[in-house]
Amino acid sequence: xxxxxxxxxxxxxxxxxxxxxxxxxxxxxxxxxxxxxxxxxxxxxxxxxxxxxxxxxxxxxxxxxxxxxxxxxxxxxxxxxxxxxxxxxxxxxxxxxxxxxxxxxxxxxxxxxxxxxxxxxxxxxxxxxxxxxxxxxxxxxxxxxxxxxxxxxxxxxxxxxxxxxxxxxxxxxxxxxxxxxxxxxxxxxxxxxxxxxxxxxxxxxxxxxxxxxxxxxxxxxxxxxxxxxxxxxxxxxxxxxxxx
Amino acid sequence: xxxxxxxxxxxxxxxxxxxxxxxxxxxxxxxxxxxxxxxxxxxxxxxxxxxxxxxxxxxxxxxxxxxxxxxxxxxxxxxxxxxxxxxxxxxxxxxxxxxxxxxxxxxxxxxxxxxxxxxxxxxxxxxxxxxxxxxxxxxxxxxxxxxxxxxxxxxxxxxxxxxxxxxxxxxxxxxxxxxxxxxxxxxxxxxxxxxxxxxxxxxxx
Numbered sequence: 013x014x015x016x017x018x019x020x021x022x023x024x025x026x027x028x029x030x031x032x033x034x035x036x037x038x039x040x041x042x043x044x045x046x047x048x049x050x051x052x053x054x055x056x057x058x059x060x061x062x063x064x065x066x067x068x069x070x071x072x073x074x075x076x077x078x079x080x081x082x083x084x085x086x087x088x089x090x091x092x093x094x095x096x097x098x099x100x101x102x103x104x105x106x107x108x109x110x111x112x113x114x115x116x117x118x119x120x121x122x123x124x125x126x127x128x129x130x131x132x133x134x135x136x137x138x139x140x141x142x143x144x145x146x147x148x149x150x151x152x153x154x155x156x157x158x159x160x161x162x163x164x165x166x167x168x169x170x171x172x173x174x175x176x177x178x179x180x181x182x183x184x185x186x187x188x189x190x191x192x193x194x195x196x197x198x199x200x201x202x203x204x205x206x207x208x209x210x211x212x213x214x215x216x217x218x219x220x221x222x223x224x225x226x227x228x229x230x231x232x233x234x235x236x237x238x239x240x241x242x243x244x245x246x247x248x249x250x251x252x253x254x255x256x
Numbered sequence: 257x258x259x260x261x262x263x264x265x266x267x268x269x270x271x272x273x274x275x276x277x278x279x280x281x282x283x284x285x286x287x288x289x290x291x292x293x294x295x296x297x298x299x300x301x302x303x304x305x306x307x308x309x310x311x312x313x314x315x316x317x318x319x320x321x322x323x324x325x326x327x328x329x330x331x332x333x334x335x336x337x338x339x340x341x342x343x344x345x346x347x348x349x350x351x352x353x354x355x356x357x358x359x360x361x362x363x364x365x366x367x368x369x370x371x372x373x374x375x376x377x378x379x380x381x382x383x384x385x386x387x388x389x390x391x392x393x394x395x396x397x398x399x400x401x402x403x404x405x406x407x408x409x410x411x412x413x414x415x416x417x418x419x420x421x422x423x424x425x426x427x428x429x430x431x432x433x434x435x436x437x438x439x440x441x442x443x444x445x446x447x448x449x450x451x452x453x454x455x456x457x458x459x460x461x
Contacts, residue, residue: 026452048265073297078439081447116458137307137311138304138308140308144361145362147365171365191439213443230443235441
């Protein structure tokens, strides 16, 4: 019942804050990695280079699907913003369902920008179905396709170190976040501005995906404070020997 | 059409979610929907593999860099798929394909990964000099020394190693839990946005 209560509370807060945010857009704190992302998008369009967006291996039948959905929400905005570029962004995924949805999302972004004829199905790719085959497939994209920025957002594991190394060798920008702790350690060691923990889910808000994304950040903050409060109260009760 | 797609997707999502809280009333419907999802995901793998082959063929046709590797991949894929359909995945030759090709290749990538990680750690201070980077490197080195196997057992002795591991584990465990709570909240809110139709990564929306 506690979980259901949390779910209902989160739903009410999300709906309420979304309507509020539509009237008064939020001012978000500066996250260097997302600043770099916005700069990279602009540079890619001007230079005629490509963005490589790696959505990881998030399977929608598991709890890892959340990070994949966050990556798709960001992709939708990036596709819209880069639709005027000569070289469309390339999206690689390590899960077949995610690859299909990435194609659908790219097409929707182009359609929204009035450039649907620019869409190519080959820009949304399944790179491989196991962690290392996925890394191998994505490596070829990083090396061979005139990439200026690599954006890795989703469920990636330790194999992401190979992608990060390739990005470094090609001297490209790297913006990376994952829901996996080992990948977060890799990104912390290898990227200029690392994204930690739930910052992965802030991508949509920082690329202008809408009021619901900004509201999500506020709800996350509120719920985090509630959890901290519950932990403190629980600790105090334990110290005083109250039955919990 | 898009409204119908969204309505179906949202309804399915809500039923599956509520099925966890009300298993007696909605459990069977939840299981049925999840079974459908598994079947669709299986078909999606075939579509995904077709996409993989089509992209590689296009690279070869257009004479792009790496196109030759692409055509090799497609030939190997067709041969393996053909033999797999005829002989079945349990056949000894199919097992040999797995054990003699895929496992060694992935193992070598794993070995490269270890070196890559070490190299990335060494270059960390060149890329970003701040307190957290120094802490990250120092803790990583201490941890490696603690777990390093020697002919004489742990380098600091059993007791001291255990104390040091517990001390480091206190911080890393707490930090990991904090990160996972943040990720869980992010996942929850992302899922809710999809359920409310604010994000619709399907049906071309």
